[in-house]
Amino acid sequence: MTLIGDLKGYSYPLTPKGISSVVGDLPWHYGTENLNFVYKTDPDAVAAYLPEPLEPGDHPGTVYVSFSKWYSLWDNQLDMAVANPERARYSETIVWLSSSFKGLQGQTCICAWVDNDFTLARGWFMGFPKKLGVTYQSEYHHLNPAMSPVGVGTRIKAYTVAHGERLMEGTLTIDRKVPGGELPKPMGLPVLNIRHFPSIVPGAAPSVLELVQINAEDVRRGDVWAGSGTLTFGSSNTEEFMAGLPPREVLGAYCFSSGYTITGGEVLHSWV
Numbered sequence: 001m002t003l004i005g006d007l008k009g010y011s012y013p014l015t016p017k018g019i020s021s022v023v024g025d026l027p028w029h030y031g032t033e034n035l036n037f038v039y040k041t042d043p044d045a046v047a048a049y050l051p052e053p054l055e056p057g058d059h060p061g062t063v064y065v066s067f068s069k070w071y072s073l074w075d076n077q078l079d080m081a082v083a084n085p086e087r088a089r090y091s092e093t094i095v096w097l098s099s100s101f102k103g104l105q106g107q108t109c110i111c112a113w114v115d116n117d118f119t120l121a122r123g124w125f126m127g128f129p130k131k132l133g134v135t136y137q138s139e140y141h142h143l144n145p146a147m148s149p150v151g152v153g154t155r156i157k158a159y160t161v162a163h164g165e166r167l168m169e170g171t172l173t174i175d176r177k178v179p180g181g182e183l184p185k186p187m188g189l190p191v192l193n194i195r196h197f198p199s200i201v202p203g204a205a206p207s208v209l210e211l212v213q214i215n216a217e218d219v220r221r222g223d224v225w226a227g228s229g230t231l232t233f234g235s236s237n238t239e240e241f242m243a244g245l246p247p248r249e250v251l252g253a254y255c256f257s258s259g260y261t262i263t264g265g266e267v268l269h270s271w272v
Helices: 043-047 117-125
Strands: 028-040 054-056 062-074 089-101 104-114 130-132 134-137 155-162 165-178 191-197 208-233 249-270
Touching: 028 165, 028 208, 043 054, 062 134, 062 155, 062 165, 089 117, 089 134, 089 191, 104 117, 117 130, 117 191, 165 249
Parallel strands: 104 130, 104 191
Antiparallel strands: 028 062, 028 249, 054 089, 062 089, 089 104, 134 155, 155 165, 165 208, 191 208, 208 249
């Protein structure tokens, strides 16, 4: 007789050997290339996404969109970049709000689009409300005679496509290098996300509905390039935030690489 403990794996599918999980064991290790746009919008519209006891942060009305390329590994399959390179890289777009919990200043993800199954599932485990989509971003090769190295004067563009809709598009024109500590908040603040898993019982409360803080260690950051940016939203039949949180003013745009390890998280509050 098979017992539930005989099936192994961090996540579905659970199998006798536990090697088929869509997401492998913590800790999870990341390297990223980010193109971020910070903008102002209606503070009341931002507050509508932050249920008590989560509240708007010290930067009400501040939102940022991050177009990014990700390189990741989980701890029990550190050779994945060689064994199956497709499962060690993905693209993503994330929308972040300034938030707070009992005085702790943070940032909360309200939507994200990724192009791979493992990062979608892993995101749900951490409270990232991910959907499938594709992020396209300018890439330059340092040995291409017609491409200059990234620096002052470089223009970088990114846009996000999901379900046939071009959701948003941003362009950065680099004019300076800045210290990493000058990245505007809420960038770099603790991640305060809402984890939600519905009950299979009709009409029942969610099985999980909790506010969590994600723990990151060994944080690293490369050169930070900054400049003027443009950010536009398209129209969508399904993405509510497109009309509700449009950019009123772009405050800045930034391009940089980063790395860190997610070791887990803690539950700050449960609504169930």
